[in-house]
Amino acid sequence: MDLAVPLGAEERKVRAARRFGRIGLVITVAWLLAVPAFVVWTGLPAPGFTWSLAALYVVGLALHLWRIREHVTSLGRPASVPFVVVTSAVALALTLVGLASTWSGWIWGLVGGVLLGDVVSGMRARWIALWVIVATGTVLSLGLLITHQRDYGIPLPLWLGPAVAAFYVCTMWLVDVERLWWLKAVTDLDYSRRVAAELATARERLRLADDLHDILGHALEVVAFKSELASRLLDVDADRAKAEMEEVQRVARSSLTEVRALVRDARVVDLSTELAGARAVLDSAGIQLVVRGDPAVVTGRARSVLGRVLREAMTNVLRHADPRRCTIEIEVADGTARLRVVNDGVGPGTAGVGGTGLVALGRYLDEHSGRLDAGPGPDGMFHVDAMLPEAVR
Numbered sequence: 001m002d003l004a005v006p007l008g009a010e011e012r013k014v015r016a017a018r019r020f021g022r023i024g025l026v027i028t029v030a031w032l033l034a035v036p037a038f039v040v041w042t043g044l045p046a047p048g049f050t051w052s053l054a055a056l057y058v059v060g061l062a063l064h065l066w067r068i069r070e071h072v073t074s075l076g077r078p079a080s081v082p083f084v085v086v087t088s089a090v091a092l093a094l095t096l097v098g099l100a101s102t103w104s105g106w107i108w109g110l111v112g113g114v115l116l117g118d119v120v121s122g123m124r125a126r127w128i129a130l131w132v133i134v135a136t137g138t139v140l141s142l143g144l145l146i147t148h149q150r151d152y153g154i155p156l157p158l159w160l161g162p163a164v165a166a167f168y169v170c171t172m173w174l175v176d177v178e179r180l181w182w183l184k185a186v187t188d189l190d191y192s193r194r195v196a197a198e199l200a201t202a203r204e205r206l207r208l209a210d211d212l213h214d215i216l217g218h219a220l221e222v223v224a225f226k227s228e229l230a231s232r233l234l235d236v237d238a239d240r241a242k243a244e245m246e247e248v249q250r251v252a253r254s255s256l257t258e259v260r261a262l263v264r265d266a267r268v269v270d271l272s273t274e275l276a277g278a279r280a281v282l283d284s285a286g287i288q289l290v291v292r293g294d295p296a297v298v299t300g301r302a303r304s305v306l307g308r309v310l311r312e313a314m315t316n317v318l319r320h321a322d323p324r325r326c327t328i329e330i331e332v333a334d335g336t337a338r339l340r341v342v343n344d345g346v347g348p349g350t351a352g353v354g355g356t357g358l359v360a361l362g363r364y365l366d367e368h369s370g371r372l373d374a375g376p377g378p379d380g381m382f383h384v385d386a387m388l389p390e391a392v393r
Helices: 009-042 048-073 083-103 105-120 125-147 160-233 238-263 272-285 301-320 356-367
Strands: 288-292 327-333 338-343 371-376 382-389
Touching: 009 048, 009 105, 048 083, 048 105, 048 160, 048 301, 083 105, 083 125, 083 160, 105 160, 125 160, 160 238, 160 272, 160 301, 160 356, 272 288, 272 301, 272 327, 301 327, 301 338, 301 356, 301 382, 356 371, 356 382
Parallel strands: 288 327
Antiparallel strands: 327 338, 338 382, 371 382
């Protein structure tokens, strides 16, 4: 069975960018290998320069490959001080010895420019500009001094070689640095995309955990309460005990349906339905309920959001308090829907205890541009106050 996961369009783009970046590195190395081939083709260096040029070239190529290895492991990291010192010395020596060796020695400036790119990659822009200006000026001035003391036996101006070498030094570093900059930009964007995907996954898991807490926490609290009530009524009122157990079955089946809907992302919570459920539960518990306002005045997405708030508030009433009365207020004013639940019976050991439900509910309202205030008030009552725009999506 094929378990390969198909790549998305963004992943393919990132891989293509990395592939072209590596191809660019290979092309740069190919250019460096073409330099000695060009020198041999145009004429071997003058006696006394061959071995020194060969040694400097091998060292320069090794330094470039070393820098590529550093970029592969830590793209964009500035070069170390020893690397900067050694590479700068090798690049300058190779360029100047190349100018002194033959009339075509300006080609060695190409290697010097690439090595300059290895030196300045990862630096700040102002330091790069300073390095390039100093390196170009040094190659041009010392190159002119060297070529004026040489006679190549060809009808070309003596300044031409140093000028071309300085041009290579001034420009070739940009090819190296720009390619690495683009490769790093693509890598950083890919990393940001992956982090965003991981955060989205974590957020979805948190949302699922909050919804499960909302469904099962409330359902299990109602089941536990009604089961205890039925056991107490069994000997004194068998018919009512049976009715309570039937209600336990209904709540369990309803919760199972909601869990399945949650898995299908089709769960609907309605304020009117939750208010009817709260009324039934509190009546069974002998808790006086006062409702002010009509849930029908709340429309749109706000009905579902406030329905979830009411469910969590009822869960807290049953779990964290021993109330005798509870008040539910529903209103819409100035485009803002508000639900306020107030209950007594909050003892000193449970005051302020909201578990994780109210914390999750606060996050849920934040996601819908709403606000949740919950906690014990100075009147000894526990308040849950939720507000959000009625036109929330």
